[in-house]
Amino acid sequence: MTGRRMAAVGLCLALALSVCGCKSPAASGGAADATVWCASGTEKILRDTDYSARYGADALEIAAFRNENEAAQIIVSGDAGTEYDVETAGLSGPDGASLPASAFTLYHEKYINVTEIKDLNAVTGVGMYPDALLPFGVAEAYGETRLTGKNQGVWVSLKVPDTQPAGVYTGTFRVTAGGKSTDLPVRVTVYDYTLSDERHTKSSFMLDWNEISWAELSSEPALYEAYYEFMLDHRIDPQHLPGNDMVFVTMDDEQLNRFLTYADTYTRDNRCAHFNIPFDTTVTTITSGGAAKQIQCVDFVKFERTLRAMAEYSVEHGVNLFEKAGTYFVFFDEYDINGVADVANYNLDAAVDLCAGLADTLADELVTTDTALKNAVLDGLRGLKHKVVGSLTSDLTAKQAQIVPTIDKYNSAAGRQLYADYDYRCYGDDGELWTYTCSGPMTPYPTYHTEDILLSSRIMSWMMYEYDIVGNLYWDAALYAWRQSNFGDLQLQDYYETALRYPAANGDGYLLYPGRPYGIDGPVGSIRLESIRDGNEDYELLYALEELYAARGLGEDTFGAVLSLMNEKLYTGTTVRVNDGLTADFSASRTLLGRLLEFVFHTGTAIESVTVASDKATVVLSAPEDTVVTADGETLSGTAAGGIVRYTVERSLTDEENSLRLTAARSGATYEMSLGLGGRRVIYEGAGFADRAEITTGGTVRTEDIGGIGVLRLDY
Secondary structure (H helix, E strand, O other), X not given: OOOOOOOOOOOOOOOOOOOOOEOOOOOEOOOOOOEEEEEEOOOXXXXXXXXXXXOOEOOEEEEEEEOOEEEEEEEEEOOOOOEEEEEOOOEEOHHHOEEOHHHEEEEEEEEEEEOOOOOOOOOOOOEEEEEEEEEHHHHHHOOOOEOOOOOEEEEEEEEOOOOOOOEEEEEEEEEEEOOEEEEEEEEEEEEEEEOOOOOOOEEEEOOOHHHHHHHHOOOOHXXXXXXXXXXXXXXXXXXXXXXXXXXXXXXXXXXHHHHHXXXXXXHOOOOOOOEEOOEOEEEEEEEEOOEEEEEEEEOHHHHHHHHHHHHHHHHHHOOOOOOOEEEEOHHHXXXXXXXXXXXXXHHHHHHHHHHHHHHHXXXXXXXXXXXXXXXXXXXXXXXXXXXXXXXXOOOOXXXXXXXXXXXXXXXXXXXXXXHHHHHHXXXXXXXXXXXXXXXOOOOOOOOOOOOOOOHHHHHHHHHHHHOOEEEEEEOOOEOOEEEOOOOOEEEOOOOOOOOOOOOOOOOOOEOOEEOHHHOOOOEEOEHHHHHHHHHHHHHHHHHHHHHHHHHOOOOHHHHHHHHHHHHOOOEEOOEEOOOOOHHHHHHHHHHHHHHHHHHHHHHOOEEEEEEEEOOEEEEEEEEEOOOEEEEOOXXXXXXXXXXXXXXXXXXXXXXXXXXXXXXXEEOOEEEEEEEEEEOOOOOOOHHHHHHHOOOOOOOEEEEEEEOOEEEEEEEO
């Protein structure tokens, strides 16, 4: 992916994909004792909050691409102790096609009690938040599918088969409570595009084996592999491969061979995009501030043995084990906060020198007839990236470093440029930006905190795509302990009831729950983890759209304008636009993404820009000569050049909300899109209000001409 400079486009999207907030129809056989309604898979429905104002529609709606995961929620409330059940069914679609019931998976939402709000900008307060997703059959077996008299969520997860015909599928699910049933209408839209399994993001999410062993009462390698596979299925790379301890590892022959075997397996697995190389530590003496100082450092003698073994294994087995590898020497984490810049600099420089020197040595020693593979292995060794978590400061003097700052450091254009320039200085065109979140920053920056809105974690991936941030680091995804500080872990008494496990933020450090209490050999996921996967899938869809635009000969500026159509209501910089309408705005953005992909993939038609000036909108689009394009039912004519026809459509914005209905037909297939243009806009020059403006706390009011518009300037 290349760097982009996003063009600013003012467009109010009005594309609607409603995911119901609804009261169910009357139950069969008499009045229902339970209230049944629906919500999107992009929000948290708290157990004790009154949502009765949303009981209006009557359908569960999901829109998804082939090979994609999407979800919605069924919310059931009724008398405490009442048993409830949900039955899925196959749905009927176009030309006799069906969407099988097996494409849906149900989860009983478990609630966790947030007793103290740590994120003071959060829009919700203390209460019972949905988080753990217990497989529905397991919840039934353990007697947990009983109502509490308040909201009970059922997470409906859809994985669209990769061969599913596109179109709209309808049918009903049955919700039963207290012996009475409700037939709930279901509507699924399948876009005519298949999400690829290929990944263009990397991550490093820690799974602490000690903590997992405490909670699961097992240290079997198969259990860690189950955790690892679970994360990969959510398009997330755990920090380390299965089979070894998590951080400091003495790589004896058995450990080393196990690591090489797993590295081979997952280098060849396209679900995995990144892993870190194990290491051990020792101590050394450096000169710091003119005095001798003993510091912790990587045991580079042992580390060289591991690197050499990786190179030799690679040429022997026909795989480049450095292709997805990196390092994360965690002991100088947040070097800028913890005052260990000298430790970071020494270890980073030593690692860079070791990799370069060993590559030169192995250039003579490695014997293989596959010269291309040998060169790739040596280049991978030389270019190995060494992560350092923290903000970029002048104290970081290492030759090279994969700097990993918190997401707020990318909020401004200047901040993003600072890190992009540093990354380019270190790695040139092979560089990649990374970021991380932790207990901070907090809302409105994206977080994984329990009291934050669910869309926060998903929109982070949209930010990452726009700003070319490839990597995402997270300190712990399975914090099955109470951590009083950086050290001093204490086992939890109940892994499903403690929201605060680190003093700074609810939910920080865990996205998983142990499966052992429910007889599950592996982890139990959470709605926050689902949201992260959804965001990672969105990233790949955006990547695919840009690739298709590039194949049409449309450059970064054009795609940047299109990206702005989708994201302008979702975030600014790296702050989420937290407001009551964000769920609907995101749904509209996803709908637009789906239609744009269909248009350009199947017909070559691309929206190039939408501009709004006062009471008029201008839409520019283009398509191959053999594609027929219509706007509001009228076949368009345009200017042809090089086999492509460019069209310009103007529409007056006369109504409160205006839209443009577009179709593109090619090779017997027709695709439709409703492009929201927003409402009529009236510009009021601020200068006209000068005589009515007063700054009561002191200051001056004056007018100024900016771009031919008289603006009101307040200095205070």
